Amino acid sequence: MKMEKEEMLLHEFDGLVNGIKKGIWSGGDELEQVSQSVQAEMEHVETVLDKLAREMAVSRTGIQELAAREAESQAGLREQTDQGNGCLPAVEVAYKTVLEDQVQLAVAKERDFYLQRNYGELQARLAELRERKSQMAALTSRMGRLVDNVRCMVELADKVQALVQSQSFGFKVIMAQEEERRRVAREMHDGPAQAMANVIFLAEVCEKLIELDTGRAKEELHELRQQILGCLNETRKIIFDLRPMALDDLGLIPTVKRIADILKERKGIKVSVKPLGHAEKLESHIEIGLFRIIQESLNNIEKHAEATEVEILIDFQNDWVTATVKDNGKGFEAEKNHYEGDSFGLLGMRERVSLLDGELSIHSRPGEGTEVRVRIPLSAATREAKQLA
Numbered sequence: 001m002k003m004e005k006e007e008m009l010l011h012e013f014d015g016l017v018n019g020i021k022k023g024i025w026s027g028g029d030e031l032e033q034v035s036q037s038v039q040a041e042m043e044h045v046e047t048v049l050d051k052l053a054r055e056m057a058v059s060r061t062g063i064q065e066l067a068a069r070e071a072e073s074q075a076g077l078r079e080q081t082d083q084g085n086g087c088l089p090a091v092e093v094a095y096k097t098v099l100e101d102q103v104q105l106a107v108a109k110e111r112d113f114y115l116q117r118n119y120g121e122l123q124a125r126l127a128e129l130r131e132r133k134s135q136m137a138a139l140t141s142r143m144g145r146l147v148d149n150v151r152c153m154v155e156l157a158d159k160v161q162a163l164v165q166s167q168s169f170g171f172k173v174i175m176a177q178e179e180e181r182r183r184v185a186r187e188m189h190d191g192p193a194q195a196m197a198n199v200i201f202l203a204e205v206c207e208k209l210i211e212l213d214t215g216r217a218k219e220e221l222h223e224l225r226q227q228i229l230g231c232l233n234e235t236r237k238i239i240f241d242l243r244p245m246a247l248d249d250l251g252l253i254p255t256v257k258r259i260a261d262i263l264k265e266r267k268g269i270k271v272s273v274k275p276l277g278h279a280e281k282l283e284s285h286i287e288i289g290l291f292r293i294i295q296e297s298l299n300n301i302e303k304h305a306e307a308t309e310v311e312i313l314i315d316f317q318n319d320w321v322t323a324t325v326k327d328n329g330k331g332f333e334a335e336k337n338h339y340e341g342d343s344f345g346l347l348g349m350r351e352r353v354s355l356l357d358g359e360l361s362i363h364s365r366p367g368e369g370t371e372v373r374v375r376i377p378l379s380a381a382t383r384e385a386k387q388l389a
Contacts, residue, residue, distance in 0.1 A: 012348065016181070020150055023235055030228050031143065035136050042129045045122055052119045059112040066108050070101035178288050200228050244291075252287045253279050256294055256312060263298055263310075270309045271298075277316035286376055289356045290314075290323050293349050297325040297372045300346075305329025305370060319378055326371040331364045349374070 077094040246255040253275050260271035282290075294312060301307050307329030315322040346362060349372070353360040356376050364370035 020153075031136060031140055035133065035140075038129055038133050038136065042126060042133070045126045045129065049119065049122050049126065052115055052122065056112065056115045056119065059108065059115055063105065063108045063112060066101065066105040070098070070105050073098045073101045200225055200232070247287060247291055251279075251281050252291060253314065255291060256314070259295055259298060260310075260312065263302060267302055269301070269307060271312065272310070273312045273314070275314050275316065279314070279316050282321065283379060286321065286356065286378070289352050289358075290321065290374065290376060293352055293360075293372075293374050294323055294325060296349055301325075301327045301329060301370075304332070307369065320375055321378060322373065322375045324371065324373045326369065328369045331366045331368045331370055333364075333366065 073094065077091070077098050080091045080094045244255050244258070246258055253273065257273045260273050263269055264271050281287075298310070301310055305327050307327035310325065310327045313322075313324040313326075315324075350360055353374055353376070358374055358376040360375075361373045362370065363373075
């Protein structure tokens with residue numbers, strides 16, 4: 001039975017690793033789509049440049065021919081004028097010929113000017129696209145390094161599996177998981193989250209600068225931006241689920257209030273958090289254990305309870321800290337010891353409480369909501385610090 005519980009904890013860790021891998025691979029797919037879009041535009045611009053180059057060559061040849069013809073007509077006009085034979089019709093015809101040749105030459109030169117200007121603008125655009133493709137290649141390389149880090153996490157999980165023989169394995173696994181979550185949170189924050197932000201910026205630049213593509217191309221780039229934003233939000237959610245930094249910086253109560261606010265925003269469930277007694281910083285492993293138990297209780301409420309109100313009480317006493325999570329949902333048969341279909345559920349909470357030498361009680365009946373109460377003893381060092389305070 002003990003081995004089964006420890007394997008359950010490892011299974012939870014594997015699930016988190018797989019979730020991170022899916023998030024990274026999803027971001028990689030989005031990057032690939034952007035890269036393909038940039039490549040397609042580069043090919044289009046190169047095709048247009050090639051066409052313009054041919055037109056410019058033809059234009060320059062035509063200008064040379066028109067210039068030669070205009071010079072000939074000018075010479076003919078001077079010849080008619082110099083003869084002075086009084087043949088006005090011949091002079092008039094020669095003059096009109098000169099005017100026509102000059103107009104055609106001017107039109108040809110103006111067209112050649114616009115061709116050269118468009119050619120220069122497209123060359124600049126092609127240089128921008130090449131630079132953007134280079135940046136995206138570097139970004140893809142960073143994502144690849146993150147995938148390697150996830151593989152290292154998988155290897156770490158395999159090594160942790162060998163510790164199952166120890167009776168203290170469960171506690172070691174939880175501490176190793178929390179440390180790994182903290183490291184992965186930093187990695188994800190500095191890597192995929194920033195990478196996605198950069199991709200969004202590049203997408204916005206593409207959307208503003210694209211002038212040669214159709215409106216549909218702009219709409220697709222806009223949609224891509226929305227998708228990458230969703231990936232960015234999901235990445236940040238993974239970071240928080242792995243290890244909320246507020247737990248280290250602010251303590252248990254502010255962090256619980258934060259996840260309560262998130263649940264309210266996401267599902268519209270009214271959640272109140274009430275600290276009792278003298279709330280203060282607890283030992284790290286106690287805070288982590290309590291937070292995970294409360295978090296799992298809220299996850300179960302969100303998934304299964306169909307509740308509209310939740311009350312969280314955290315009572316700080318001299319020798320104990322007690323947390324109670326109560327909802328007005330549909331309830332369940334507590335004797336089953338788990339929510340149906342929940343991979344972690346109440347068994348995972350019982351394991352955490354056991355490792356902390358605490359007590360867990362669940363009271364629930366169909367149609368009457370659920371109350372989860374956990375009671376954790378404080379260590380001697382914590383009690384002495386409270387007494388001195």
